[in-house]
Amino acid sequence: MTSLAYYPGCSLKRFASGCEIAGLEAARRLGIELVELERWNCCGTVFSMSSGERMHHLGSLRNLVRVQEAGYPEVVTMCAMCQNTLRQVNNEVRGDGDSLAMMNRFMDEEPAYRGEVEVLHYLTLLDRLGSEAIAARVERPLTGLRVAPYYGCTLVRPPSAGIDDPEDPNIMERLLEALGAKVVRDPMRVECCGAYMGVSKPGTINVRASAIHGSARNSGAEALATMCPLCAHNLDAVGPAPDEPALVVFYFTQLVALALGAKPEQCLAATQRVDPRPLLSTKGLLEEPQP
Amino acid sequence: MKTSMGSGSTRIPLRQQVEELCEQSIGTCYQCGNCSSGCPMGPWMDALPNQLIRRLQLGLEDTTRFASPWVCASCFACGVRCPKGIDVPRVMEALRVVGLRSGEDHIGPHTIEKKRLSQLPQIALVAHMRKATG
Amino acid sequence: MNNRVGVFICHCGKNIARTVDVEALRKEAAGLPGVEWAEDDMYLCSDPGQQLIRERIAEQNLDAVVVAACSPTLHTTTFRRAVESAGVNPFRLEIANIREQCSWVHPGTAETTHKAAALVRSGVEKARRTQPLEPIHVGLQRAVVVIGGGVAGIQAALDIAEAGYPVHLVEQGPNLGGRMAQLSETFPTLDCSSCILTPKMVEVSHHPLVTIHTLAEVTDVEGSIGNFQVRIRQQPRYVIAEGCTGCGDCVPACPQVVPGEFDRGLGARKAIYIPFPQAVPFTYTLDREHCLNQGPLIICDRCAQACEPRAIDFDQQPSEELVEAGAIVLATGCDTLPLSHFREYGHDRHPDVIDGLMFERLLSASGPTHGEIRRPSDHRVPKSIAFVQCAGSRDPERGKAYCSQICCMYTAKHALLYHHAVPDGKVYIFYIDIRAGGKGYEEFVERVRAEDGINYIRGKVAKLIPKDGKLEVWGVDTLLGEQVKVEVDLVVLATALVPSQGIQELARVARVAIDGDGFLSEAHPKLRPVESQTRGIYLAGTAQGPRDISATVAHAAGAASKVLGLFSHDELVEEPTIARVNEALCRGCSFCVSVCPYDAISLHEGTAHVNETLCRGCGACTPACFAAALGPRGFEDDQILAQIRALAC
Numbered sequence A: 001m002t003s004l005a006y007y008p009g010c011s012l013k014r015f016a017s018g019c020e021i022a023g024l025e026a027a028r029r030l031g032i033e034l035v036e037l038e039r040w041n042c043c044g045t046v047f048s049m050s051s052g053e054r055m056h057h058l059g060s061l062r063n064l065v066r067v068q069e070a071g072y073p074e075v076v077t078m079c080a081m082c083q084n085t086l087r088q089v090n091n092e093v094r095g096d097g098d099s100l101a102m103m104n105r106f107m108d109e110e111p112a113y114r115g116e117v118e119v120l121h122y123l124t125l126l127d128r129l130g131s132e133a134i135a136a137r138v139e140r141p142l143t144g145l146r147v148a149p150y151y152g153c154t155l156v157r158p159p160s161a162g163i164d165d166p167e168d169p170n171i172m173e174r175l176l177e178a179l180g181a182k183v184v185r186d187p188m189r190v191e192c193c194g195a196y197m198g199v200s201k202p203g204t205i206n207v208r209a210s211a212i213h214g215s216a217r218n219s220g221a222e223a224l225a226t227m228c229p230l231c232a233h234n235l236d237a238v239g240p241a242p243d244e245p246a247l248v249v250f251y252f253t254q255l256v257a258l259a260l261g262a263k264p265e266q267c268l269a270a271t272q273r274v275d276p277r278p279l280l281s282t283k284g285l286l287e288e289p290q291p
Numbered sequence B: 001m002k003t004s005m006g007s008g009s010t011r012i013p014l015r016q017q018v019e020e021l022c023e024q025s026i027g028t029c030y031q032c033g034n035c036s037s038g039c040p041m042g043p044w045m046d047a048l049p050n051q052l053i054r055r056l057q058l059g060l061e062d063t064t065r066f067a068s069p070w071v072c073a074s075c076f077a078c079g080v081r082c083p084k085g086i087d088v089p090r091v092m093e094a095l096r097v098v099g100l101r102s103g104e105d106h107i108g109p110h111t112i113e114k115k116r117l118s119q120l121p122q123i124a125l126v127a128h129m130r131k132a133t134g
Numbered sequence C: 001m002n003n004r005v006g007v008f009i010c011h012c013g014k015n016i017a018r019t020v021d022v023e024a025l026r027k028e029a030a031g032l033p034g035v036e037w038a039e040d041d042m043y044l045c046s047d048p049g050q051q052l053i054r055e056r057i058a059e060q061n062l063d064a065v066v067v068a069a070c071s072p073t074l075h076t077t078t079f080r081r082a083v084e085s086a087g088v089n090p091f092r093l094e095i096a097n098i099r100e101q102c103s104w105v106h107p108g109t110a111e112t113t114h115k116a117a118a119l120v121r122s123g124v125e126k127a128r129r130t131q132p133l134e135p136i137h138v139g140l141q142r143a144v145v146v147i148g149g150g151v152a153g154i155q156a157a158l159d160i161a162e163a164g165y166p167v168h169l170v171e172q173g174p175n176l177g178g179r180m181a182q183l184s185e186t187f188p189t190l191d192c193s194s195c196i197l198t199p200k201m202v203e204v205s206h207h208p209l210v211t212i213h214t215l216a217e218v219t220d221v222e223g224s225i226g227n228f229q230v231r232i233r234q235q236p237r238y239v240i241a242e243g244c245t246g247c248g249d250c251v252p253a254c255p256q257v258v259p260g261e262f263d264r265g266l267g268a269r270k271a272i273y274i275p276f277p278q279a280v281p282f283t284y285t286l287d288r289e290h291c292l293n294q295g296p297l298i299i300c301d302r303c304a305q306a307c308e309p310r311a312i313d314f315d316q317q318p319s320e321e322l323v324e325a326g327a328i329v330l331a332t333g334c335d336t337l338p339l340s341h342f343r344e345y346g347h348d349r350h351p352d353v354i355d356g357l358m359f360e361r362l363l364s365a366s367g368p369t370h371g372e373i374r375r376p377s378d379h380r381v382p383k384s385i386a387f388v389q390c391a392g393s394r395d396p397e398r399g400k401a402y403c404s405q406i407c408c409m410y411t412a413k414h415a416l417l418y419h420h421a422v423p424d425g426k427v428y429i430f431y432i433d434i435r436a437g438g439k440g441y442e443e444f445v446e447r448v449r450a451e452d453g454i455n456y457i458r459g460k461v462a463k464l465i466p467k468d469g470k471l472e473v474w475g476v477d478t479l480l481g482e483q484v485k486v487e488v489d490l491v492v493l494a495t496a497l498v499p500s501q502g503i504q505e506l507a508r509v510a511r512v513a514i515d516g517d518g519f520l521s522e523a524h525p526k527l528r529p530v531e532s533q534t535r536g537i538y539l540a541g542t543a544q545g546p547r548d549i550s551a552t553v554a555h556a557a558g559a560a561s562k563v564l565g566l567f568s569h570d571e572l573v574e575e576p577t578i579a580r581v582n583e584a585l586c587r588g589c590s591f592c593v594s595v596c597p598y599d600a601i602s603l604h605e606g607t608a609h610v611n612e613t614l615c616r617g618c619g620a621c622t623p624a625c626f627a628a629a630l631g632p633r634g635f636e637d638d639q640i641l642a643q644i645r646a647l648a649c
């Protein structure tokens, strides 16, 4: 069993708990223990991009200090937005010694951050294990399930904080193939869902979700898979306009756990607006895996 | 009675403020429009990203009056596609920061209906507050 | 040491005189040891100025001259000629640069004049010690190797051969023609490309002084200007050229179907093939890579059976030939960025996203669709097309920073030809700027816009989304300030021009420089555009940078005229200021061999030997030699040391 530091972030403890429960179970089944940091705080959700707003990075920086304290070289995140914010903050202080020194002075109650922690996304972790190793552990191949990976923005952009090519990523596709699913490569998979704009302009999200669902449906997908709680909210809980059909939206971790043989309750813990069960049962994916 | 305190403004020109905040060189833009072509929020903007950049190039101080930066979802698509390597999302952010420094917030809990507020995930609320409040 | 030196100081108008006290300088110079005469003048480079120098040489019986003026890069030749016409050996002229190195960069104080005096003193010390040098004469091989059989290579070869000199035209592919042979019609006149190219191909192939090497590559270049030895490697065609009648009986017999390169993969060919009907030489080629016979064992000989003249020879082997040439012309042409480069446009995954050259093949009567515009996915005539300009050009971030020069024009032409073929078809041209700077070009674009009513939309395309058998184009109209989304049947990318593959290897072999974008570097961007930085090697066409056909032909003709200029001499006259080895001192350590940037030094029987045409007299070998056995003539140790001493006091 390999142990790695794990930073959950706020959403995974609340409405996106389904992502975490499945993700931890899947990791366990792959022989990886994700050790949650004893103390952590909100990463800030978004990276502040202006030179005058460096203080906004403190939240993320404190989390990196926690990882350093715990003595881990790397920290794993599942939430796409957390990984993006932590990575961008980390990149910024690493590339600028003055900025790091200033921030460290500001957090003088904390040990100084040395800039040595690596932020690792859950998908990158799985990719490192390799498709073959994962395929070897699959107990319930997702045969026949046509899934369109949906990356959204923060997993791939900006490139300095992305886990794969910003225009044509492949990491989820590779992993889905290892899980036995039918991969649908949808051209909208890196296009924004509207993100936080749903707060002040609710109508925008329906339009974006329609475009994304519509394109995936057109490409032959039965479900979308994402790693971002905000995308999941926008694509599933908000979804396309009421009169338009919506696909099932999975957290990617749910599909991994399912394929690795976890119990359906573990895989489908939190509520999804569009119930995945009918789809999964037509594919025979809710049954006990064959030994 | 009107008191005049000498001529000329002591304010830093908008273009210079923005360039310092976003650490991008606005003059590099050759107005290809690629940033605007792929902007997911374009339909809701009153000036497309390339138009804001154009206004900044010309030093038009009223560029801050446009709503576009408050509609921008910080999706980074424009930044990835700019052939001239301009990090356009940072330009949008700089315009937001200039706006926020003038003291006006663009959203607040009171502006959102109670019922919706309880349904909105924290991640969306915090993210939007971070972008649209000072 | 006993030279009678004259010093001439130039005011350069006020350029020098503004900060240097010329009169004080002249006085000081006049008192220096060895100086017989010192004088100043307003403009020494003018005719009266030169005349002054000539008169004083005669009057004062001078045998060495120091000119204190501007940088030696500007007027060395001028003053050398002046002193030579007055009977002084031109290598006894020294230039003290008191302008760029003194008057321009210092204020008008006594120090500045002091520095000018030091520079003059140093020049005088050198001049006192100079020896007369005589130019070196080298023989000249009046034959040329032209590499690349496109329109540039053909043009250069024809011009040189017409003037009476033998040419070896070396083409990598199986036939001549290059990119131009792939084109349909040419802008702005809409001439059929093959109709104007074919006669030239025929002419060059029949020219008695031109030897054509197809399927051939240059693998090594030795020697230097006037006397190159070029190694040409000939790949087997597996078809005996003299035997093949071009009947084509072999083609139906061959079972192997391959995507045709000439048609950019839009059409198919057999493993034995001829790429296009006007090919020169009209000899079929057996492509062994796709032939069933991969090993020495012949398992399929259907083509050989079908060939009545028995021209097929599976046993042909590669061969090599060494050719002597006085000059080389590089005309290796260009390629385009591959579709796989464009991730935002779907890599090369969507069959209906094609590049401009593919569209040319669709337009061409000899192309895969016989000139009917049909889209690759379902062979239907597209009812709408989006043309995307600047795909990879003017894109320093993800593509090439430069403008590819031809795309605006060929896109306008494509739109026009499509409009004529499918009058009810819709066209959208997405552009950033229209660059139509040639003769008749702007008028052509104007005609496309106004007469044919083609829709030009100013804005770059961010992304293509396949949708229900069509492609959704995400663009913007920056003039309206509105996003544009259109669905079209076909998208044509005007992909950036890039140097052809293999150029780097050839540049290494021929020892020519390439620029940051991989094109061959010219010696001077304005004044020497057809010369490479290596003497005797000339550049023609798009190998040097993007350009269209007319500019390519002009460039090639320019390269040819440079070659002919070289050949108009009986022998080469080389500067004598090149390295000389003192054989008595040389210990044969070969350190200098590794130091010389021009590969001019080699070891013969334990002693360094300098190739007089390769050596540029840079002096890199001088400090490298432990035995002080070599260095450039005209820069002897005693001269240089005396100069340094003079500067120091």
Ligand code: SF4
Binding pocket: B028, B029, B030, B031, B032, B033, B034, B035, B036, B049, B050, B053, B081, B082, B083, B084, B085, B086, B088
């Ligand atoms: S993509 Fe870049 S160069 Fe093009 S208009 Fe936008 S900012 Fe300017």
Ligand code: SF4
Binding pocket: B035, B038, B039, B040, B041, B042, B049, B071, B072, B073, B074, B075, B076, B077, B078, B079, B088, B089, B092
């Ligand atoms: S970052 Fe903002 S401006 Fe840029 S494409 Fe995304 S939403 Fe549009």
